[in-house]
Amino acid sequence: MSTENNKKTPKWKADFPIHKTEAAHVSRREFAKFLGLLSGALAIGNGAIVIKALASPEKELEGEHFVCNANEAPVGEMLQFELEGPKVVPYILICLSEKEWRAYEQKCTHLSCAVRYRHDLGKIECPCHKGYFDPHNGNVLAGPPPRPLPQLEVVNRDGKLYVRAMRKQNPDI
């Protein structure tokens, strides 16, 4: 084989005569156009998420759901349970005193860490960023959580504990 043959331009290079430096070169205009398209796509995606959230707000829990027998949730204890709907939601049932129970969604309203009842502190604690909630009503006591914990109403029927959506307060009363 001659050296002349080795130096001959391959056929594919002849078919695509683009130099490496040109291939890697992106003009400012092209880059700005790319950024513009990317920003537009992100804005459309965010808009779609907002529209979807507004169009289908979270459904309120329907009916009553059995959680446990009252004697299985004694004073100071926390019981975890889940309710299935369009998605599975974790809850906690806590017993504040004889015949006084509360149920809250277990996801912290800050960044969704799992909260837990601290009977020794008399608070519901989020261990992630030291958020604290009032176990009587779910209100924020301290830390970064922006909203109270979503609450369910607990109903005691002959020693059996059920949960249901909180009844709306009548503003006229």
Ligand code: FES
């Ligand atoms: S996730 Fe609960 S305080 Fe941050």
